[in-house]
Amino acid sequence: MTSTPSxxxxxxxxxxxxxxxxxxxxxxxxxxVVHAVDLDIHAGEAVALLGPNGSGKSTLVxxxxxxxxxxxxxxxxxxxxxxxxxxxxxxxxVPQRHxxxxxxxxxxxxxxxxxxxxxxxxxxxxxxxxRARVDEAIATVGLADRAGAPxxxxxxxxxxxxxxxxxxxxxxxxxxLDEPTxxxxxxxxxxxxxxxxxxxxxxxxxxLVTHEIGPFAGxxxxxxxxRDGRIVSDGPLELTRAGEPEHDPHPHAGVxxxxxxxxxxxxxxxxx
Amino acid sequence: MTPEVLxxxxxxxxxxxxxxxxxxxxxxxxxxxxxxxxxxGDGIGxxxxxxxxxxxxxxxxxxxxxLVTAVAGALAIELIRARGRTSGDxxxxxxxxxxxxxxxxxxxxxxxxxxxxxxxxxFGAITTTSDQDLVAFAVLAVAVLAVVLxxxxxxxxxxxxxxxxHAAGLPVLGLNVVLAVMTxxxxxxxxxxxxxxLISALMILPVAAAQLVRGSFLGTAVLAVAxxxxxxxxxxxxxxxxxxxxxxxxxxxAIGVFMLAAVSVGALARLRRWRGRPDVAPHSGPLLTTSGxxxxx
Numbered sequence: 001m002t003s004t005p006s007x008x009x010x011x012x013x014x015x016x017x018x019x020x021x022x023x024x025x026x027x028x029x030x031x032x033v034v035h036a037v038d039l040d041i042h043a044g045e046a047v048a049l050l051g052p053n054g055s056g057k058s059t060l061v062x063x064x065x066x067x068x069x070x071x072x073x074x075x076x077x078x079x080x081x082x083x084x085x086x087x088x089x090x091x092x093x094v095p096q097r098h099x100x101x102x103x104x105x106x107x108x109x110x111x112x113x114x115x116x117x118x119x120x121x122x123x124x125x126x127x128x129x130x131r132a133r134v135d136e137a138i139a140t141v142g143l144a145d146r147a148g149a150p151x152x153x154x155x156x157x158x159x160x161x162x163x164x165x166x167x168x169x170x171x172x173x174x175x176x177l178d179e180p181t182x183x184x185x186x187x188x189x190x191x192x193x194x195x196x197x198x199x200x201x202x203x204x205x206x207x208l209v210t211h212e213i214g215p216f217a218g219x220x221x222x223x224x225x226x227r228d229g230r231i232v233s234d235g236p237l238e239l240t241r242a243g244e245p246e247h248d249p250h251p252h253a254g255v256x257x258x259x260x261x262x263x264x265x266x267x268x269x270x271x272x
Numbered sequence: 273m274t275p276e277v278l279x280x281x282x283x284x285x286x287x288x289x290x291x292x293x294x295x296x297x298x299x300x301x302x303x304x305x306x307x308x309x310x311x312x313g314d315g316i317g318x319x320x321x322x323x324x325x326x327x328x329x330x331x332x333x334x335x336x337x338x339l340v341t342a343v344a345g346a347l348a349i350e351l352i353r354a355r356g357r358t359s360g361d362x363x364x365x366x367x368x369x370x371x372x373x374x375x376x377x378x379x380x381x382x383x384x385x386x387x388x389x390x391x392x393x394x395f396g397a398i399t400t401t402s403d404q405d406l407v408a409f410a411v412l413a414v415a416v417l418a419v420v421l422x423x424x425x426x427x428x429x430x431x432x433x434x435x436x437x438h439a440a441g442l443p444v445l446g447l448n449v450v451l452a453v454m455t456x457x458x459x460x461x462x463x464x465x466x467x468x469x470l471i472s473a474l475m476i477l478p479v480a481a482a483q484l485v486r487g488s489f490l491g492t493a494v495l496a497v498a499x500x501x502x503x504x505x506x507x508x509x510x511x512x513x514x515x516x517x518x519x520x521x522x523x524x525x526a527i528g529v530f531m532l533a534a535v536s537v538g539a540l541a542r543l544r545r546w547r548g549r550p551d552v553a554p555h556s557g558p559l560l561t562t563s564g565x566x567x568x569x
Binding site for chain 1: 307425426548
């Protein structure tokens with residue numbers, strides 16, 4: 001089975017695989033969360049990984065980032081096994097958390113600057129280009145006027161945008177976002193969607209782990225649906241809405257897979 | 273005319289040592305506080321005590337044996353933490369008690385050894401610092417500062433978000449080990465000035481005070497180092513005139529600075545509320561509020 005969508009008007013011609021899972025069993029320690037998954041995500045695609053809590057969608061991408069254990073099968077990133085990926089900056093990662101940890105105040109710019117480190121020699125001070133990319137990334141997520149502000153003074157949605165800017169600062173070829181809209185208000189979701197749309201237009205591959213497609217509907221080409229650690233649907237994305245987003249708590253409830261022709265009404269339990 | 277405090281060679285050595293410790297301890301401490309590992313310096317200090325006792329037993333330089341033991345303890349704690357089998361919390365507890373118990377037992381084995389011999393290392397005895405000790409401390413302190421300065425951006429990235437640093441391909445374990453080793457070296461450098469039981473205070477308290485009034489990591493780090501140098505030097509001078517132990521004097525001064533900062537920040541916030549001014553945070557520079565009213569979407 002090829003995972004490359006065969007139809008759909010907005011699906012780009014598949015580039016080389018960015019992520020390639022072959023019979024992959026993924027989890028933590030002895031615990032397998034994802035079972036025997038075959039999946040290719042190609043350069044230039046914008047893919048949503050959907051599924052209820054505990055379906056393994058986060059674990060799947062975390063395996064590709066070297067953050068989860070590969071228990072069987074293979075996971076290749078940019079054509080090489082995960083452990084041997086040298087240019088990790090090419091994969092920009094936005095974790096599920098709202099903010100960075102740590103016991104001390106940090107500014108927006110300080111957090112976003114860490115996104116450039118993987119592209120800098122360890123002894124070298126930041127160059128003008130590093131600073132320019134950091135400012136550019138902060139502007140892309142609409143926080144240029146808050147660049148010097150302490151992170152703790154920003155709202156939860158703004159802090160998520162800071163983490164997106166951190167991922168963008170390295171100018172990655174791939175953006176992996178884990179639940180970027182969880183607990184984020186509508187206005188912030190839309191700013192986030194605009195930033196991602198610009199990145200996608202620039203050729204960046206987007207992998208979005210999410211409960212709800214919501215504001216990203218116009219951006220995504222493909223939806224992969226997981227349940228209980230297995231892919232149950234993979235195909236071009238078509239979204240039907242029962243009503244306006246604010247009246248529909250589960251906008252993805254009508255995800256229709258053209259591959260199987262089945263409607264997946266996902267019953268997700270929102271996190272508290 | 274030279275002030276009395278500078279007339280004595282031992283006080284000149286003491287003040288130089290105080291400057292070195294005041295620089296190095298908060299410079300390492302900012303990363304420890306950022307990682308929420310404020311007490312690791314304490315654990316390593318306890319382990320260093322075993323090293324001091326080994327030095328007394330084998331008639332070697334206690335500085336050297338303490339350095340070896342402290343670095344070994346720091347490596348052990350990071351590797352245990354990275355393996356994830358034992359929580360950092362329990363690993364620290366093992367170090368705390370193992371270090372003290374080892375120190376007491378080993379010094380008991382030394383000829384004519386008693387725990388009294390350990391006192392000067394536990395609480396600091398700056399006036400007994402030899403020229404040889406001072407040279408060793410200076411070399412170690414400069415090495416710590418150089419490493420921290422060069423690796424600061426990466427140490428910050430790992431301290432702020434270890435998972436992201438890992439995903440971005442930074443050598444997380446290596447950086448954590450470097451930080452642990454720098455902590456161990458700083459503990460040994462400081463043991464004559466503030467003592468192994470109090471060194472952690474000088475790593476943490478200046479940082480705790482600085483973060484109350486600064487809004488950025490860099491601002492916090494710079495101010496913490498400045499506070500560290502000021503309280504160390506003032507503490508040594510005060511202990512000379514008041515005839516008090518230098519370590520305790522320095523730490524009490526640091527606590528004083530922390531409380532002053534906390535009270536001032538609280539009072540300023542209340543004053544602003546009382547005046548009814550909108551409590552909007554500045555975009556940069558000093559942060560004069562700790563809570564309330566400034567969160568805006």
